[in-house]
Amino acid sequence: xxxxxxxxxxxxxxxxxxxxxxxxxxxxxxxxxxxxxxxxxxxxxxxxxxxxxxxxxxxxxxxxxxxxxxxxxxxxxxxxxxxxxxxxxxxxxxxxxxxxxxxxxxxxxxxxxxxxxxxxxxxxxxxxxxxxxxxxxxxxxxxxxxxxxxxxxxxxxxxxxxxxxxxxxxxxxxxxxxxxxxxxxxxxxxxxxxxxxxxxxxxxxxxxxxxxxxxxxxxxxxxxxxxxxxxxxxxxxxxxxxxxxxxxxxxxxxxxxxxxxxxxxxxxxxxxxxxxxxxxxxxxxxxxxxxxxxxxxxxxxxxxxxxxxxxxxxxxxxxxxxxxxxxxxxxx
Amino acid sequence: xxxxxxxxxxxxxxxxxxxxxxxxxxxxxxxxxxxxxxxxxxxxxxxxxxxxxxxxxxxxxxxxxxxxxxxxxxxxxxxxxxxxxxxxxxxxxxxxxxxxxxxxxxxxxxxxxxxxxxxxxxxxxxxxxxxxxxxxxxxxxxxxxxxxxxxxxxxxxxxxxxxxxxxxxxxxxxxxxxxxxxxxxxxxxxxxxxxxxxxxxxxxxxxxxxxxxxxxxxxxxxxxxxxxxxxxxxxxxxxxxxxxxxxxxxxxxxxxxxxxxxxxxxxxxxxxxxxxxxxxxxxxxxxxxxxxxxxxxxxxxxxxxxxxxxxxxxxxxxxxxxxxxxxxxxxx
Numbered sequence: 099x100x101x102x103x104x105x106x107x108x109x110x111x112x113x114x115x116x117x118x119x120x121x122x123x124x125x126x127x128x129x130x131x132x133x134x135x136x137x138x139x140x141x142x143x144x145x146x147x148x149x150x151x152x153x154x155x156x157x158x159x160x161x162x163x164x165x166x167x168x169x170x171x172x173x174x175x176x177x178x179x180x181x182x183x184x185x186x187x188x189x190x191x192x193x194x195x196x197x198x199x200x201x202x203x204x205x206x207x208x209x210x211x212x213x214x215x216x217x218x219x220x221x222x223x224x225x226x227x228x229x230x231x232x233x234x235x236x237x238x239x240x241x242x243x244x245x246x247x248x249x250x251x252x253x254x255x256x257x258x259x260x261x262x263x264x265x266x267x268x269x270x271x272x273x274x275x276x277x278x279x280x281x282x283x284x285x286x287x288x289x290x291x292x293x294x295x296x297x298x299x300x301x302x303x304x305x306x307x308x309x310x311x312x313x314x315x316x317x318x319x320x321x322x323x324x325x326x327x328x329x330x331x332x333x334x335x336x337x338x339x340x341x342x343x344x345x346x347x348x349x350x351x352x353x354x355x356x357x358x359x360x361x362x363x364x365x366x367x368x369x370x371x372x373x374x375x376x377x378x379x380x381x382x383x384x385x386x387x388x389x390x391x392x393x394x395x396x397x398x399x400x401x402x403x404x405x406x407x408x409x410x411x412x413x414x415x416x417x418x419x420x421x422x423x424x425x426x427x428x429x430x
Numbered sequence: 431x432x433x434x435x436x437x438x439x440x441x442x443x444x445x446x447x448x449x450x451x452x453x454x455x456x457x458x459x460x461x462x463x464x465x466x467x468x469x470x471x472x473x474x475x476x477x478x479x480x481x482x483x484x485x486x487x488x489x490x491x492x493x494x495x496x497x498x499x500x501x502x503x504x505x506x507x508x509x510x511x512x513x514x515x516x517x518x519x520x521x522x523x524x525x526x527x528x529x530x531x532x533x534x535x536x537x538x539x540x541x542x543x544x545x546x547x548x549x550x551x552x553x554x555x556x557x558x559x560x561x562x563x564x565x566x567x568x569x570x571x572x573x574x575x576x577x578x579x580x581x582x583x584x585x586x587x588x589x590x591x592x593x594x595x596x597x598x599x600x601x602x603x604x605x606x607x608x609x610x611x612x613x614x615x616x617x618x619x620x621x622x623x624x625x626x627x628x629x630x631x632x633x634x635x636x637x638x639x640x641x642x643x644x645x646x647x648x649x650x651x652x653x654x655x656x657x658x659x660x661x662x663x664x665x666x667x668x669x670x671x672x673x674x675x676x677x678x679x680x681x682x683x684x685x686x687x688x689x690x691x692x693x694x695x696x697x698x699x700x701x702x703x704x705x706x707x708x709x710x711x712x713x714x715x716x717x718x719x720x721x722x723x724x725x726x727x728x729x730x731x732x733x734x735x736x737x738x739x740x741x742x743x744x745x746x747x748x749x750x751x752x753x754x755x756x757x758x759x760x761x762x
Binding site for chain 1: 431475477615616627630631641642643644645646648650652654679682683685686687688689690693694695696697698699718719721722723725726729730
């Protein structure tokens with residue numbers, strides 16, 4: 099397996115990623131902006147999902163393509179973020195055109211980062227709309243992982259969470275990338291140690307190269323009681339030209355990457371969901387084997403992105419904040 | 431983690447399992463019979479599913495409980511099997527009662543085992559209805575794994591597939607069991623060797639005790655072209671008393687076990703689906719943590735059952751039939 103040149107979702111031609119964050123509030127937004135548009139769908143597997151403009155992503159819904167996808171903190175308040183991306187896109191005339199009206203389609207998922215030490219007393223206007231606009235301004239091919247963007251305030255059960263990304267090139271030459279806000283109810287590492295659950299799928303030493311454990315501890319580690327809600331939200335994207343039903347299948351298959359990269363996923367207090375998007379640059383030549391490989395590697399890629407997000411994170415500066423992987427294990 | 435006394439789904443109080451198979455046709459049926467009834471739902475994740483009486487399992491559908499769940503071979507023809515279970519149950523007056531009418535609710539999934547060397551020239555009457563009746567007759571607490579029942583004709587990409595099962599007891603004392611027909615488009619083992627993908631979750635040496643590989647090969651192995659359709663179908667059951675929406679969540683979470691136990695799952699030619707059933711023997715005392723653990727361990731348990739099904743299988747006697755894990759690796 100070979101990662102793309104940046105080992106980021108932006109190895110997929112036709113999209114850029116932007117981050118914005120507020121350090122005092124300890125939250126942020128990540129936006130994926132598509133050049134033109136992207137065919138997209140979503141798979142919702144968590145028991146406590148919160149999203150915006152997801153209904154149009156059903157294979158049978160009429161809207162074929164989207165202009166941006168957002169992953170943000172803020173729980174229900176974070177659903178403001180899509181408004182900021184809509185405003186930014188509308189100013190540029192990007193969206194579905196109905197006569198003089200231009201409507202950007204900007205589906206969004208959020209995660210729960212309301213209990214992480216940050217000052218959430220934002221009054222009447224949550225910060226997410228402005229953060230998303232800022233993230234659109236910042237969007238490009240390079241972006242930070244770890245404590246950044248939608249992953250700024252993210253946590254796991256035992257370590258700081260964060261924003262992760264990874265990419266892979268299929269044997270047919272298509273690129274698949276994953277972007278994830280790792281705010282898991284469980285853990286990305288085995289038994290509180292440095293080894294990642296995603297280790298079997300690691301490419302090179304992209305998250306430390308420690309390899310997998312022969313007999314890992316399977317003791318359950320999770321945010322416990324009083325319950326701290328969680329949610330791991332992700333986007334997988336490819337330059338392969340997919341139909342909307344194929345994008346839905348890619349999202350479903352990629353969801354398995356959470357089960358590989360985290361212990362545990364798809365839980366009752368998770369709002370776990372995975373978007374899938376096709377920028378349509380490369381037609382499928384032999385659809386069946388190419389789709390099978392895309393689906394399998396998207397699942398791997400999401401597991402790898404989860405590990406990379408935790409591996410890259412730095413701790414929040416608040417008293418009692420969770421340590422980062424680097425705090426605990428770097429140089430160990 | 432501790433398995434139940436038999437390490438079978440029948441460690442869950444309130445259900446029995448029956449197998450029947452036809453060696454010449456190289457196919458079979460496995461039935462789960464519930465004492466009374468079970469609250470059940472299903473998660474369909476494959477791209478090519480085929481099921482019977484699944485609509486009633488939606489959380490919003492009125493039917494609360496089922497009387498049997500069937501996993502069979504035979505692809506679309508196998509959907510006859512539920513008729514046999516209905517007949518058997520009706521003769522015993524078991525089902526939903528409407529005045530003098532008794533209607534057994536018997537949802538079913540099938541897998542594709544039509545190209546495995548067996549003689550599929552069954553003429554007007556496929557064997558599945560009679561096999562299912564026979565399986566009901568045979569149902570009990572003990573049943574065979576491997577080349578048996580619905581897994582008799584099952585294959586994976588590189589080894590004989592089969593019927594698998596495993597169980598686990600949660601910290602709250604609930605039992606969770608998994609039953610699976612492993613007929614995967616991919617493989618349950620790493621790189622054609624003896625190590626199972628499910629190794630991180632193995633309890634004791636339930637499938638050989640070889641442990642996980644530190645740096646496993648992630649090369650894709652699948653049934654390839656010309657395409658041989660596949661499908662891995664499963665049931666997870668628990669004695670914990672669940673509502674129907676909780677059963678649906680259990681099914682969704684357990685589906686992650688396929689991503690852990692197989693490389694690859696949820697593919698375009700899979701009809702992958704997972705039923706979840708509650709026999710309702712033990713109320714939840716503290717629903718949140720108990721559900722989180724049930725969901726996590728059901729996912730593990732399904733991964734383990736997949737490995738156990740392949741580990742226990744014996745090869746079909748036909749020329750060119752896939753070798754079994756024991757043929758290839760036992761004593762190695």
